[in-house]
Amino acid sequence: MGTPTLIATLDKVSYMYPRSPEPVLKDISLEIYKGEFLGVIGPTGAGKTTLCLTLNGIVPQFFGGRFFGHATVVGLDTLDHPISTLARHVGTVFEDPETQITATSVENEIAFALENLKVPREEIRARIPRVLEAVRLEGTEKKHPHELSGGQKQRLAIAAALALQPELLVLDEPTSQLDPVGAQEVFATVRELNRELGVTIVMASHAAEEMAEYADRLILLAHGALVKTGTPDELYNAVAYLEANDLRPPQVASTFSLINKAGRAVPKIPVRLEEGLQTLAAWRQKAQLHVQPPTAFPRPRIPSGEPLLSVKDLHHIYSNGTHALAGVSLDIHKGEYVLIIGQNGAGKSTLVKHFLRLLEPTQGRVLVGGVDTRTLTVGELAQRIGYVTQNPDNQIFNATVWDEVTFALKNLKYPREEVVARATESLEAMGLLAERDQHPLALPKGDRARVVIAAILAMRPEIIIFDEPTTGQDYRGAKYILEISRKLHASGKTVIVITHHLYLMPEYAERVIVMGKGTILLDAPIRQAYHEIELLNSTYLTPPQAVFLARALGDRHTYPLLTPREVAACVAGQPIEGEI
Amino acid sequence: MSTLTLQTVERDSFFTHLDFRPKLFMMATITIVAFVWENPVMECLLTLAVMLACLAVGVKFSYIRKLVVIMLPFDILLIVTQGFFAEALIRSRTGQTALTPLFTFPAHWFWVGGASMSVEGVAYAMNVVFKTLTMTLVIPLGIFTTDVNTMIVGMVQARIPYKLAFIFSSTLRFFPLLFEEIQSIIEAQRLRGLAFETMGPVKRVRVYAKVAVPLILGAMVKSQMLEVVLQSKAFSGSPDRTYLHESRLGVGDYILFAFFALFFVAAIVAYFGWGIGRFGKPVFINWF
Numbered sequence: 001m002g003t004p005t006l007i008a009t010l011d012k013v014s015y016m017y018p019r020s021p022e023p024v025l026k027d028i029s030l031e032i033y034k035g036e037f038l039g040v041i042g043p044t045g046a047g048k049t050t051l052c053l054t055l056n057g058i059v060p061q062f063f064g065g066r067f068f069g070h071a072t073v074v075g076l077d078t079l080d081h082p083i084s085t086l087a088r089h090v091g092t093v094f095e096d097p098e099t100q101i102t103a104t105s106v107e108n109e110i111a112f113a114l115e116n117l118k119v120p121r122e123e124i125r126a127r128i129p130r131v132l133e134a135v136r137l138e139g140t141e142k143k144h145p146h147e148l149s150g151g152q153k154q155r156l157a158i159a160a161a162l163a164l165q166p167e168l169l170v171l172d173e174p175t176s177q178l179d180p181v182g183a184q185e186v187f188a189t190v191r192e193l194n195r196e197l198g199v200t201i202v203m204a205s206h207a208a209e210e211m212a213e214y215a216d217r218l219i220l221l222a223h224g225a226l227v228k229t230g231t232p233d234e235l236y237n238a239v240a241y242l243e244a245n246d247l248r249p250p251q252v253a254s255t256f257s258l259i260n261k262a263g264r265a266v267p268k269i270p271v272r273l274e275e276g277l278q279t280l281a282a283w284r285q286k287a288q289l290h291v292q293p294p295t296a297f298p299r300p301r302i303p304s305g306e307p308l309l310s311v312k313d314l315h316h317i318y319s320n321g322t323h324a325l326a327g328v329s330l331d332i333h334k335g336e337y338v339l340i341i342g343q344n345g346a347g348k349s350t351l352v353k354h355f356l357r358l359l360e361p362t363q364g365r366v367l368v369g370g371v372d373t374r375t376l377t378v379g380e381l382a383q384r385i386g387y388v389t390q391n392p393d394n395q396i397f398n399a400t401v402w403d404e405v406t407f408a409l410k411n412l413k414y415p416r417e418e419v420v421a422r423a424t425e426s427l428e429a430m431g432l433l434a435e436r437d438q439h440p441l442a443l444p445k446g447d448r449a450r451v452v453i454a455a456i457l458a459m460r461p462e463i464i465i466f467d468e469p470t471t472g473q474d475y476r477g478a479k480y481i482l483e484i485s486r487k488l489h490a491s492g493k494t495v496i497v498i499t500h501h502l503y504l505m506p507e508y509a510e511r512v513i514v515m516g517k518g519t520i521l522l523d524a525p526i527r528q529a530y531h532e533i534e535l536l537n538s539t540y541l542t543p544p545q546a547v548f549l550a551r552a553l554g555d556r557h558t559y560p561l562l563t564p565r566e567v568a569a570c571v572a573g574q575p576i577e578g579e580i
Numbered sequence: 581m582s583t584l585t586l587q588t589v590e591r592d593s594f595f596t597h598l599d600f601r602p603k604l605f606m607m608a609t610i611t612i613v614a615f616v617w618e619n620p621v622m623e624c625l626l627t628l629a630v631m632l633a634c635l636a637v638g639v640k641f642s643y644i645r646k647l648v649v650i651m652l653p654f655d656i657l658l659i660v661t662q663g664f665f666a667e668a669l670i671r672s673r674t675g676q677t678a679l680t681p682l683f684t685f686p687a688h689w690f691w692v693g694g695a696s697m698s699v700e701g702v703a704y705a706m707n708v709v710f711k712t713l714t715m716t717l718v719i720p721l722g723i724f725t726t727d728v729n730t731m732i733v734g735m736v737q738a739r740i741p742y743k744l745a746f747i748f749s750s751t752l753r754f755f756p757l758l759f760e761e762i763q764s765i766i767e768a769q770r771l772r773g774l775a776f777e778t779m780g781p782v783k784r785v786r787v788y789a790k791v792a793v794p795l796i797l798g799a800m801v802k803s804q805m806l807e808v809v810l811q812s813k814a815f816s817g818s819p820d821r822t823y824l825h826e827s828r829l830g831v832g833d834y835i836l837f838a839f840f841a842l843f844f845v846a847a848i849v850a851y852f853g854w855g856i857g858r859f860g861k862p863v864f865i866n867w868f
Contacts, residue, residue: 053808062811084814090814099802100809104728104753111824113813118822125824128718146756160813358767379773387771394761395768395799397790441797455772 003134004033007168008055012069015050015059020031024050026224027069032168032202037194039215039232040204043246044445044474046221048204052172055202056090057083065088074167088117091161093171095472097153097178103187106132106148107141110160117164124163131159134197139218150344151182155189162193169193171203175210176472179344179500181540183207187214206474209250209545211237212271220245236271246476251503251545251564252276258568273545280552280571291553292573294561300510300525303333305397308462309355309385314364316350316518326518327364334462337495338528339505343540348498351515352465356381369462385413386456390468392449393441401427401443402436405455413552414460424429426457430484446477463494470501481509502530503544506562514539527560583868590636596725599829600734603722609840613847614714618673618859620703623710630717639720647716655709662705670700673859690827704859707858726753733827741791742819754802761798 009032015025015307025047032038040048053059057078057418060067071078074089094100103109104213107128114124132138137148137154146152154174158514171190175183187210193199198476205211211218211234220235222245228235236242236249239257243249249257253271256279260266270276283289302521316325324345332338340348353359354366357373364375368384377513389395405427409419427433437444440451449469456464466485470478478501486508497509505526512529514522516539522529530536530543531551550561553570561567598792608631615621634644662669667679671808679698726734728749735745769787770776779787850856 056812058808058811062808084812084816087812087814090812094805094809094812096805098757099805102750102753102806102809102813105748106730107822115821116814116816116825118820119825121822121824124822356771358770377775377777378770379775382771382773386610389764389768391764393794394764395771397765397769397794399793407769410777411773441794459773503732 004036006031007034008032008071008073008202010051010054010069010071013054013071014068015054016066017050017063018065020065021491022224025054028224028226029069030219030226030229032200034167034200035190035194035198037201037203037214037216039211039218040202040221041206041208041211041218041235041247042204042221043476045223047224048221049172050224051221052092052170052202052204054078055168055170057081057086058093066346079468084116087113088164089167091158091164091166091169093154093157093161093174093323095173095176097150097157097160100157101145101153105141105157106137106143106145109145109156110163113160113164127163127165131162134162134193135159149182150178153183154178154182155185157270158189158193162199168200168202170509171201171205173204173206175205175207179540180542181343183210184460190214198515206238206248206425208248209252209273212250220247229291232271237269245524246474248475252549253547255549255564255567255571258564262572262574263566264528273548276549277552280549284558289553289561289571290573291570293554293557293561294559294566294570297527297560300527301328301336303331305333307331307367308369310367310368310370311351312365313352314351314366315362316347316354316359317362324518325354328518328520329364330513330520330523332494332496334494335489335492337489337508337510338497339509339511340496340498340513340515341500341502341541342521346515346539347518348515349467350518351500352387352467352496355385355463355465356387357490379412382408382460382461383459386453386459386461386464388449388452388456388464388466388469390471392445392452395452395455396440399439400437401432401440403450404440404451405436405458408455408459415449422460423454423460426454428453429457429487446480449481450484458486461493463496464488465496465498466501467496467498470499470504478504478525500541502541503546506530506544506546511553514541527562531558531560589638592831593637593725595637595830597837598725599827600722600726600731601738601829601831602833602840603726603826604734604738605837607718607722609844610718611715613844614711614718616848616851617711617857618704618707619857620706620710622857623707623714626716627710627714630714630721634717634721637721638726639726643720644717648713651709651713651716654712655705658708659702659705660697662708663701664695666701666704667700670698670704670859672848673704674700676700700860707859723752729825730827733825735825736819736823737827742821743817746815746817750806754806756801757802759796761795762791765794 010028010030013022013025013028016023026337028051040051042048046506050059054071055073060109060355061083073086076089078086103112107310110128110131111124114127128141129138132140135158135366137152137155139158140148145156178186190201190203191214194201205562215232218230218232218235219226221402239249239253250271252273253269256266256269256276260269262430263274265529270279280289294409311328311330314325314328317323328351342348350359354361355368357376357378368381396404398407402423405423406419409422427436430453432447432450432454440448444453464480469481473481484502485495485497497505499505509526512524513520514529514535521539522532524536530547533543536543546562546564546567550559551561558569561570614623614626631644635641663682670676679700681696682702684696684698685692685694732745732749735748736742764806766776766787774787847857851858
């Protein structure tokens, strides 16, 4: 093998945005080689986006600020060459599929950068079908980007970047806003470009399992500094180190690390599922796998009595003719923790919006506490059902945290003393009382979500719905919100969560509703639902790696394990507490 | 709650295939003529013609209705103010010394007693109502029937600076996103007990005012993100660039140009030469 060719270098790069009090990048030195797939990992605020923007010169040329050190791409110093020159060599794909597409047709989106670089019309026409083929979007030239799914939009963004024939393709969390199908499409496309066309990839992502699978090398950023570099095996092996940096290792690595800790020596911690399964198979072959069958799990609670929420033969057809719900019936009882999953367009959000009368049934009924929602206003329903959406910023519209939390209570004409008592109580519960006079939008994103939850809690609803609370959040942020949901559940609230991140939910949810094409495909306790792999795959969902490992444990039995801890305990011969 | 957003017509007609330049010319001509004319009957005919053209090319009737409904409060205000207070204006236009009363409030009524609404005032207000309606309807007629990319190429070829054309097209692209954001903010407010269903117009305006803060902040974040995206795509706003599409004028385009050039000349000559289109002229279509 010859010496790898350098494609980009960062030499002691430090950077401060114009008004930031401290450097966002600190003394980073890095070499990126031609044809490699370099993964950038780190918690929110670690400097991943800034690093990506340094590679195309936008940092510091567009933002200004103070830049130290040198960054070069294909030998061009990013300070000495205009962004438009660097754009010929560095293609960039951003996180939000909506904002980064600027044109109103697929072909125009691809052509835009080429037009700016004065590429002749005939050449542009020749490149469009080539790049669309590379991202498997052939035949969509004339489509409006609105007609594409989230994953297709991101692939279009990749195609537009590829059309420039860049030496380096930089992707900044391209899958964080996507459902599992979309994320799968994007990873598959990027891998193909890297392996088959030899495009050099730099990708920042929180998707640990996929990064372990596809990246050749990883760098770990923390507080703006490059703290670790290595292969996925080297980095994801260091499970304790990653967890200390608020990062989530792949579940297979966590599982074998726990097995190791429990006293069963694992010479090499596998970081890819296939390797984990092979290790288990090898142990079994050598008769070294002595599984302690799980004898005990809490028996799922069988709800009884009148349901708190009841949906009867619900249909919803949107004005454009989309049949979003087709005969959904279900009951949710007081005190349940329900997880609703399914790919985008499965009908999850449409369903929960009916609970609040934000949508009206085309056919069927929704009953809250036995009362038909058609007889209640949105405001009345909101007092019983709190709804937290994905983006807290769209739910904030007051000038102080206090005004935000008291907004609903004042609308609902509560006496002044009651308003003060309730608002104080919810702010205390969310740990935000000290911030009561601050502007909500001046708080960090996690705190803004808590402001919204506090405002909803002030109405003392019986049911709280979290709609995609973990999308766009890093591991720490996602866990933070889910811990709030756990506390609410423990205090007797009924909790409904919609999320694509199945690996986060075993510690929280009791019941899973799997939706597909506007219908309920499965309604079962989580230990059963997560092991219905074929059914989940049919709606493009993949269970967490721990489920696959659990299924590899038994010859004849399927153990209903869900988490790395449970699988590790089983393999290490330790009992799992509880009762079946 | 429904909102008015920009859209593209679904009907594939002769008009949708035309170049944007003759459409721009058409929009400019109709707007100028509507602005110059003051005769309510002629303004009404122009409005009807534009409205029929809109329907013919595929602009949805529900959209037109929504536009009319949105403008209705302003129109009513206009009719009331002009009906009661346009005396000096009418005198300057027609030289009339006395206006024709439509009705008069009884003299003993408090504050408004003796006030008279004039036929001429109402007629003048109707002229303004139709004028604004024509100017509003001509936008969907020209814009909704043109693909944004064709629009940019057409505008650039019409010597409109590329930067301006790009801002215009970006606005069209981001308009629906902005409306989605407004919807989701109002939805969030309803979820905090805001009874939008039973709210009066004044309170609604106050609610909309509250939407402005998160909306502007959101738009600022989005615009910075957009700018970063544009930079990464080598956008500089320079007209020195190539275009994927080219715009060539066809027979239909020349016919449209010729038709509206003739219409414009005829309208202006008739107006300044014989006073046709002035308030109260010609007498044979003077209905008051």
